[in-house]
Amino acid sequence: MRWSTADDYNIHYTDDLDRDLRWDVHPHDFPAPTGDGHHHPPPDATSDPDDVEDSCITVTTIELVARATVTLWRHAYDRGTLSGTNGLVDPP
DSSP: OEEOTTSOEEEEEEOTTSOEEEEEESOOOOSSOSSSEEEEOTTBTOOOTTTOEEOSOOOOSHHHHHHHHHHHHHHHHHHTOOTTTTOOSSOO
């Protein structure tokens, strides 16, 4: 997890099965989403503008963002798939 003094963050998950995903909050040049919060979905967390989507994480404090990502990862592993890792409402 990386957090800036401007309250921007990047949470990047990767594992030995070459699965990557990340949630970010920072200014960007993607056409969508319009806000700074966004999700780069698995399997490769690409920065292709067609693959970046709104983040389901709407909280901004470090503790709640950390809790949200753990909840999302746990949900994915319990289901046995990384699809839908950004699909929970109010994950923390």
